[in-house]
Amino acid sequence: xxxxxxxxxxxxxxVEGLLSNDDRRIYRSYYCETCHHLREEYGYIPTLTVNYxxxxxxxxxxxxxxxxxxxxxxxxxxxxxxxxxxxxxxxMHKLTAYTILVAKNSLVDDVADNNNNLKGKLxxxxxxxxxxxxxKEFPEYDRVxxxxxxxxxxxxxxxxxDPFIMGKYSAQSMLDVFDLMLxxxxxxxxxxxxxxxxxxxYIMDAIEDLDEDHKEGQYNPFLVDNDSFHDKKQFIRDNxxxxxxIMGKAIKDIQDSYAVVRPRLRFNHNxxxxxxxxxLSASAHRIIRGDKMDLSLKNMLNGRMNRGLPPSxx
Numbered sequence: 001x002x003x004x005x006x007x008x009x010x011x012x013x014x015v016e017g018l019l020s021n022d023d024r025r026i027y028r029s030y031y032c033e034t035c036h037h038l039r040e041e042y043g044y045i046p047t048l049t050v051n052y053x054x055x056x057x058x059x060x061x062x063x064x065x066x067x068x069x070x071x072x073x074x075x076x077x078x079x080x081x082x083x084x085x086x087x088x089x090x091x092m093h094k095l096t097a098y099t100i101l102v103a104k105n106s107l108v109d110d111v112a113d114n115n116n117n118l119k120g121k122l123x124x125x126x127x128x129x130x131x132x133x134x135x136k137e138f139p140e141y142d143r144v145x146x147x148x149x150x151x152x153x154x155x156x157x158x159x160x161x162d163p164f165i166m167g168k169y170s171a172q173s174m175l176d177v178f179d180l181m182l183x184x185x186x187x188x189x190x191x192x193x194x195x196x197x198x199x200x201x202y203i204m205d206a207i208e209d210l211d212e213d214h215k216e217g218q219y220n221p222f223l224v225d226n227d228s229f230h231d232k233k234q235f236i237r238d239n240x241x242x243x244x245x246i247m248g249k250a251i252k253d254i255q256d257s258y259a260v261v262r263p264r265l266r267f268n269h270n271x272x273x274x275x276x277x278x279x280l281s282a283s284a285h286r287i288i289r290g291d292k293m294d295l296s297l298k299n300m301l302n303g304r305m306n307r308g309l310p311p312s313x314x
Contacts, residue, residue, distance in 0.1 A: 011204045011283045012056040012197060014274040022072075023271050029073045030059045036085035037096045042130035049103045049127075053201070056275060057095055063268040065091070065185055070267050094181045098141055100134040103127060105145045113218065141177050148173025156219040163203045163221045163246060171198020189260045196254035200280065203250055207243065207287055210235055236288055247284045254280065 016024050035050045062068035069087050085092070104127060110120040124131070135142045152169050160166055175195060178186050206220050210232040213220040223229055236243060258276050265272065 010052055011201055012275060012279065013052045013283065014271060014279045015282050018278060019271065019274055023268075023274075025074065026070070026072050026268065027055075027059070027271050029071045030062070031055045032073065032083070033071050033085055033087065033092065034058055034096070034099075036083055037092050038099065040085055041093065041096050042100060042133065045126050046100055046103075046130040049099050051099070053197070054095055054099045056197075058092065059268060060272060061091055061095075061182070063265045063272065064190070064261065065182075067091070068266065091181075094138070097134040097138045098177055098181070100127065100130050101138065101142050101145055104131045104134075105142070105149055109149055114216070140180055144176045144180065145173050148176070159224050161221050161224045163206055164199055164250075166206075166221050167199030167202035167250075168195065170202040171195045174198055189257070193254065193257040193261055196250070196257050200250040200254060203246060204283065204287055207232070207236070233290060236290075240288070243288065251280045251284065 014027060016027070019027065031050075031052075034054050035047050038047045038050055062071065067089070068091075069089065071087060073083075104124065107120045107123045107127070111117050111124070114120075148170075151172070152166070155166065155169050171194070175191055175198070178191070178194065206222055209218075210220060210222060210229075212218070214223055214229055214231075222235070229235060255276055258272075262269070262272075
């Protein structure tokens with residue numbers, strides 16, 4: 001599978017129909033804010049890298065940190081992209097750079113897997129000015145992410161079958177960047193919550209990418225020593241209880257970690273409750289049904305265009 005380390009593009013989303021109108025507007029405000037910062041700091045093309053996991057990090061850290069802000073703007077539809085950002089703080093600046101660098105390393109990894117990957121090369125070309133600027137300002141983020149890819153590839157080479165072990169390695173660079181980004185403002189409880197998200201995203205990616213990984217001969221923990229694999233649909237049908245148990249454990253680990261930090265939230269409780277207690281299960285059901293989840297520049301350029309749902313469609 002593609003070794004997407006440190007990011008989760010389209011699995012950490014709310015079920016908006018269960019949010020109040022006010023909470024729905026606030027959630028979309030955080031989503032739009034991530035897009036506005038990408039445009040203001042890196043240009044219009046990089047706004048295609050906006051994702052629900054950056055939105056969740058923006059939402060969560062603003063809700064729990066003392067300097068965090070409650071962002072509540074009226075979304076402006078398609079023309080919203082031309083609006084100015086509502087906040088000018090160091091957290092959003094760093095999260096924006098991190099998003100660019102994760103996209104960069106994902107594309108580099110795809111090209112490393114297949115040197116004929118023209119779409120990956122075009123993606124790197126399109127993002128090149130943004131990548132240069134982000135690398136120049138935050139070289140330590142780029143180094144940590146690259147080291148994360150290298151370590152994940154090393155473990156892949158051992159033929160590891162346990163998706164939870166692989167997920168821990170996949171999540172580590174994200175945690176390392178958050179340590180650099182937040183210093184002593186991130187503690188073990190928050191770290192454990194995001195480790196759970198990293199594991200969850202890795203498992204979801206592994207299941208979603210089964211057909212592509214099998215076709216291209218790429219590593220996938222569910223394909224190791226699996227000579228009987230035919231296609232994803234049949235694999236899910238034949239292993240539905242095993243997959244359900246794995247997804248259930250990953251979600252429970254996140255929910256248990258969240259229960260520890262929830263009392264520290266300053267606002268946005270209902271939105272984050274929705275994402276963790278309802279949204280994760282809804283994403284799991286979409287993957288089992290075979291829906292596509294991940295909307296990002298990398299996946300648009302690679303032909304994977306429908307993994308995410310725009311906020312108005314959730």
